[in-house]
Every structure is written in C-alpha cells, then in structure tokens.
Amino acid sequence: MSLIERGIVPIRPVTAVAWTSNSSTCPKDFKLITLTEDGVTAHFTRIFGMRAGYYLCYSKQLSGRMVVSDIQIISEKDAIPHGYCYIAEHLESKASVGKKKRLCVHVDPVGSVDTAVLDIKLTAKNKMMVQHYTYVGDIYGFMIWCKKGPLFSPMPQAKPRSVSLDLRKLSLEQPAAPQPLRPSNPPALPPGKLSRRRSNLQNNTLDKAADSSSLHGTTAIDGVPFTLHPKYDIQPTCTNPQLNSQLNNIRIKSLQDIENEYSYTFAVEESAAKRTRPSVSTAAS
Numbered sequence: 001m002s003l004i005e006r007g008i009v010p011i012r013p014v015t016a017v018a019w020t021s022n023s024s025t026c027p028k029d030f031k032l033i034t035l036t037e038d039g040v041t042a043h044f045t046r047i048f049g050m051r052a053g054y055y056l057c058y059s060k061q062l063s064g065r066m067v068v069s070d071i072q073i074i075s076e077k078d079a080i081p082h083g084y085c086y087i088a089e090h091l092e093s094k095a096s097v098g099k100k101k102r103l104c105v106h107v108d109p110v111g112s113v114d115t116a117v118l119d120i121k122l123t124a125k126n127k128m129m130v131q132h133y134t135y136v137g138d139i140y141g142f143m144i145w146c147k148k149g150p151l152f153s154p155m156p157q158a159k160p161r162s163v164s165l166d167l168r169k170l171s172l173e174q175p176a177a178p179q180p181l182r183p184s185n186p187p188a189l190p191p192g193k194l195s196r197r198r199s200n201l202q203n204n205t206l207d208k209a210a211d212s213s214s215l216h217g218t219t220a221i222d223g224v225p226f227t228l229h230p231k232y233d234i235q236p237t238c239t240n241p242q243l244n245s246q247l248n249n250i251r252i253k254s255l256q257d258i259e260n261e262y263s264y265t266f267a268v269e270e271s272a273a274k275r276t277r278p279s280v281s282t283a284a285s
Helices: 196-211 241-248 255-262 267-274
Strands: 016-020 030-033 055-059 066-075 084-086 088-090 101-109 115-124 134-139 142-150
Touching: 016 030, 016 066, 016 101, 030 115, 055 115, 066 115, 066 134, 066 142, 101 134
Parallel strands: 016 088
Antiparallel strands: 016 055, 030 055, 066 101, 084 101, 115 142, 134 142
16 A cells, blocks of 8 residues: 555655646646745746746645656657656646647556655756756756655564563473472370381371372372281390291392293204104095
C-alpha cells in the first residue's frame, strides 16, 4: 500500500501542472509560482511578440488518485513521448503559450508507480543550482527543477532489544520440590529393654518414613521394625557351642572351585553332532 493510500505521506506529490495567466484564472487547489528561488519574478513575458505573460502552477489535490511521475521539456520538432501529455492551459484571451518549447508530464495512477514528483521550483537561467532537485530543462529564460521521492514506505526493521540482567538470570529449569519437614522431636520409644542396634534401626525407619513424600516411595514393610531372629541374636558374652561348630564348618569357595564344580564340557552334544546319520534306501516299485 502506498503512503498516500495510508494517509501518512510527509510531502504530498504533485498531481497536476498547468499554465495560468494570473491568480484570478488559476484553478482552485493550484499553487501559483510567482517568484524563482533566486528572487526573480517568475512571469513568462520574455517571448518576442507576446501580448501578455503567464505563470506556472501545480496542484497536490489527491481526489483524482493520479500523480505526476515525470516532467519533460520538448521542442516543437520533437514528438511527444509515449505516455506523456502537454500540461493544461488556463489563460485569458490575450495570453498565449509559446510553441517552440512545450512542457509535458507523465501522469499515472497512485498504485502503479513507486516514485512521483513532490515539488517544482524555478530559477533564472544560469543563475543558481537547487540542491536535492533534478534539473528538467530551460524554457523561455527560466530553468525548471523537480524533486522526486518514493510513494511507498520502507519495510519496517526490527529494533534490537536489550536483555536486562534480571532476564539473563532466569532459568528454564523447574525449581526443586520442597522437602518435607522432619519432626524435630521424634516420638518416644516404647518402654522396654531394647538393644542399641534395635534402637538405631527404629530411628532410621522413622527418618525414611518422613522422607517418603509420594506413593512411589512407600512399600508394604514401611514402619515395621527390623529385628533379628532370636536364634541368630548372639550376645558377645554368651556362647553356643553347636552354632559355633556349624559356622566353623562353612567353607568359602573360590572362583576356581565354583568353575570346577559346575563345569560342563558339552562332550555328549559334540559327539552327537559328529555322529553320521544313517541313509534310508527305498525299493523300486
């Protein structure tokens, strides 16, 4: 979409150019160029035999949705370029425009061109240059300049964003789940005579139960105290000759003893594989 269609044109383009005799004959919405950039009266009266002069004027009215994309000056011997037309003449009966040089413009719809004429200025011939303007040509003692510009807005560019220090410190990792609170005062042990080992086991069981915060950490034996069978609960001060003799007879086997005891050579399978399968002959019928 063009800047005109979006309504954000900083400088409105020229939509029409014409000749006019004076301010009274100048059409509405047209601007009359009465002075050149170097302070000379911009009245075209320097033609021999001209009874009355005239002025150059232009319009920026966008109601017709047409813009002037180019301006050229041609002589009477040159054919008018393709797509160009002579500018209109709004003159009184006594005025006339010279034919040796003619001013023509190229008019296009708004959406068909990218650039258009934004302004027109005049200077006295061979007097000065107008910066940032394009020289069109000289006609009847004056030099015509035009300024062209784009009708379309440039593509928006992404602005770099500064990342603050606080954002850099953010992490995508989820925070660790809060640990359950452990009881600062564990329940008192039941009265009775307990061994030191049994007391420690019960304390460990309570710690594990407090650490279990989900069903996945709960088992069927949670809360059951661990105790040894009285048969194996041997006190250092007591002696059991029968149990001591059984423990002394236990022989710890080495790795080589286990391999010798459970080794298998697969000799039977090997001989069966080497055995020749008997052939069966069939009698002819």
